[in-house]
Amino acid sequence: MERLVLHEYARSGNCYKIRLTAAHLGLPLERREYDIMKGETRTTEFLSQVNPNGRIPVLQVGERLVPESNAACWFLATGTPLIPQDPFEQADTLRWMFWEQYNHEPNVATLRFWFGWIGEDNFTDFQRIALPLKRAAGLDALKLMDDHLAQHDFLVAGRFSVADICLYAYTHTCEEGGYRLADYPAVVNWLTRVEGQSGHVTLD
Amino acid sequence: MERLVLHEYARSGNCYKIRLTAAHLGLPLERREYDIMKGETRTTEFLSQVNPNGRIPVLQVGERLVPESNAACWFLATGTPLIPQDPFEQADTLRWMFWEQYNHEPNVATLRFWFGWIGEDNFTDFQRIALPLKRAAGLDALKLMDDHLAQHDFLVAGRFSVADICLYAYTHTCEEGGYRLADYPAVVNWLTRVEGQSGHVTLD
Numbered sequence: 001m002e003r004l005v006l007h008e009y010a011r012s013g014n015c016y017k018i019r020l021t022a023a024h025l026g027l028p029l030e031r032r033e034y035d036i037m038k039g040e041t042r043t044t045e046f047l048s049q050v051n052p053n054g055r056i057p058v059l060q061v062g063e064r065l066v067p068e069s070n071a072a073c074w075f076l077a078t079g080t081p082l083i084p085q086d087p088f089e090q091a092d093t094l095r096w097m098f099w100e101q102y103n104h105e106p107n108v109a110t111l112r113f114w115f116g117w118i119g120e121d122n123f124t125d126f127q128r129i130a131l132p133l134k135r136a137a138g139l140d141a142l143k144l145m146d147d148h149l150a151q152h153d154f155l156v157a158g159r160f161s162v163a164d165i166c167l168y169a170y171t172h173t174c175e176e177g178g179y180r181l182a183d184y185p186a187v188v189n190w191l192t193r194v195e196g197q198s199g200h201v202t203l204d
Numbered sequence: 205m206e207r208l209v210l211h212e213y214a215r216s217g218n219c220y221k222i223r224l225t226a227a228h229l230g231l232p233l234e235r236r237e238y239d240i241m242k243g244e245t246r247t248t249e250f251l252s253q254v255n256p257n258g259r260i261p262v263l264q265v266g267e268r269l270v271p272e273s274n275a276a277c278w279f280l281a282t283g284t285p286l287i288p289q290d291p292f293e294q295a296d297t298l299r300w301m302f303w304e305q306y307n308h309e310p311n312v313a314t315l316r317f318w319f320g321w322i323g324e325d326n327f328t329d330f331q332r333i334a335l336p337l338k339r340a341a342g343l344d345a346l347k348l349m350d351d352h353l354a355q356h357d358f359l360v361a362g363r364f365s366v367a368d369i370c371l372y373a374y375t376h377t378c379e380e381g382g383y384r385l386a387d388y389p390a391v392v393n394w395l396t397r398v399e400g401q402s403g404h405v406t407l408d
Contacts, residue, residue, distance in 0.1 A: 052348050053307065066295050068302040075295035091270050091279035094298075098272040101306050103257065126333050133330060144256050 002062035004076075005030040007050050012036070013109055013169035014069035015057040016203045020165050021073045024199040025080055037117065070097045070166050077162040089157045096155045096163040100170075104145075107138035109170040111177030135178070142174065142184050149186040153193060160197050168194045173203065206266035208280075209234040211254050216240070217313055217373035218273035219261040220407045224369050225277045228403040229284055241321065274301040274370050281366040293361045300359045300367040304374075308349075311342035313374040315381030339382070346378065346388050353390040357397060364401050372398045377407065 004022070006029050008015035022029045034040040034056055042054045051058045051067045058065050059072035066072045074097070077083045084090055111134055114120075114127060123131070145167065148155065155163040172191050175181055181188055194200070208226070210233050212219035226233045238244040238260055246258045255262045255271045262269050263276035270276045278301070281287045288294055315338055318324075318331060327335070349371065352359065359367040376395050379385055385392050398404070 052351060053303065061292060064292060066292075066299055068299045068306075070302050071295050071299035074298050075291060078291045078294065087279060087282045088265060088268060088270075090282065091275050094278050095270055095272045095275035098274050098302070098305055099257065101302055102272075102310075106306075106310070126337060129330050129333055147256060 001027060003030070003060075004028065005032060005060035007032050007034065007058040007060060008056050009034055009036045009041075011203070012056060013112075013173060013203070014105070017069050017166050017169040018057055018059055018072045018076070020169070020201060021076045021082065021162060023201040024082060024165070024197065025076060026199070027076060070101060073097075073162050073166055082160075082162040082165070084157045084159075084161060086157070093156045093161050093163045097166050100166050103137065104141040104167065105170055107134045107141055108174050108177055108179065110134060111138060111179075112170065112173055113177075115178060116176050138174075138177070138179060142171070142179060142187060145171065145190075146184040146186045149190045154190070160194070164190075164194050169203075205231060207234070207264075208232065209236060209264035211236050211238065211262040211264060212260050213238055213240045213245075215407070216260060217316075217377060217407070218309070221273050221370050221373045222261055222263055222276045222280070224373070224405060225280045225286065225366060227405040228286060228369070228401065229280060230403070231280060274305060277301075277366050277370055286364075286366040286369070288361045288363075288365060290361070297360045297365050297367045301370050304370050307341065308345040308371065309374055311338045311345055312378050312381055312383065314338060315342060315383075316374065316377055317381075319382060320380050342378075342381070342383060346375070346383060346391060349375065349394075350388040350390045353394045358394070364398070368394075368398050373407075 004027060006015065006018055008031060010033060019029060034046070036056065040046065041051070041056055047054055050065065053067055055067065057069050057072060058067045059075065061075070066075050074083070083093060114123065152158065154160050155167060168191065171187060208231060210219065210222055212235060214237060223233060238250070240260065244250065245255070245260055251258055254269065257271055259271065261273050261276060262271045263279065265279070270279050278287070287297060318327065322331070356362065358364050359371060372395065375391060
């Protein structure tokens with residue numbers, strides 16, 4: 001494996017996913033921190049040299065770059081037991097990862113960011129009107145996970161995979177966004193199973 | 205390949221992606237239509253038997269199901285020239301597909317739906333306040349594509365891939381959401397290249 005550098009904001013769950021994947025695989029990862037609250041991912045230099053989308057994380061592989069957290073996790077996990085070999089199970093792994101970015105992260109992670117970084121007193125009009133909609137969508141996402149995990153030990157193929165890593169990141173911190181884990185007992189048990197995997201590292 | 209059934213709403217770009225992937229691969233696809241405007245993907249039967257997330261498309265493979273449009277496209281494209289063999293290029297393909305679902309579809313496709321299916325006179329308060337934010341994010345997404353395609357014939361690895369298919373779906377219909385393709389000349393040329401691939405089929 002070429003030299004790996006993670007361009008990140010350490011408290012972001014999207015960045016943590018990549019560190020967690022690397023930890024499970026025993027891959028060394030250099031880390032370069034950007035303060036998103038100071039606009040450090042929107043500078044001309046960052047946009048031209050790291051990610052034109054102005055976002056972290058970006059995984060640097062030698063001189064090449066992989067933006068998008070789940071694509072970076074997939075890259076690290078390729079050819080390892082973190083991705084099932086069967087094509088259908090691979091697609092099922094990606095199904096949960098796409099679902100995470102469309103239905104879970106924009107609701108569960110975004111409210112963590114709004115409450116933890118912006119603060120309710122500083123919400124814009126958009127944030128005030130979007131809050132109950134994102135809350136409802138986040139509750140639906142956690143319920144969907146809970147229903148699935150009540151029947152399955154892990155998200156895909158009955159064993160720990162990169163899909164579990166990608167969903168773990170913002171699920172285990174969901175209470176920071178005002179969600180209650182106690183409402184999702186199968187999710188709580190799954191979090192414990194994920195944390196019990198050898199190689200696990202915490203967000204902080 | 206097992207029997208393939210696409211559970212879809214035909215005018216959805218997310219469903220079209222899967223038809224377009226199958227067409228390029230010469231795979232026969234049975235089609236089952238659900239009227240999302242009548243709530244046909246939110247029935248108890250659909251939620252329990254097709255997709256607990258209440259959304260189309262879902263690709264049925266024999267008796268198994270793949271929700272999430274880009275995961276379904278990936279499944280069909282696995283082992284074909286539509287996915288590069290190199291692991292970095294595979295991750296780069298997924299990078300564009302994750303970016304599509306996070307930065308492009310929620311802005312470019314959503315405004316197509318709002319203007320074409322809901323109608324501006326019927327917008328909720330949320331839609332009125334979200335519109336300029338989604339508009340700005342959609343413009344950014346199209347500009348990012350245009351900058352990339354000014355330097356590259358296709359999104360990944362210099363040749364046509366499933367990433368082009370997934371981005372084509374809602375880019376070629378962006379004017380229905382109030383975007384102007386003429387502002388993105390490199391995108392326009394790329395659309396023509398995608399449409400020129402043998403096997404191409406149109407949305408309608």
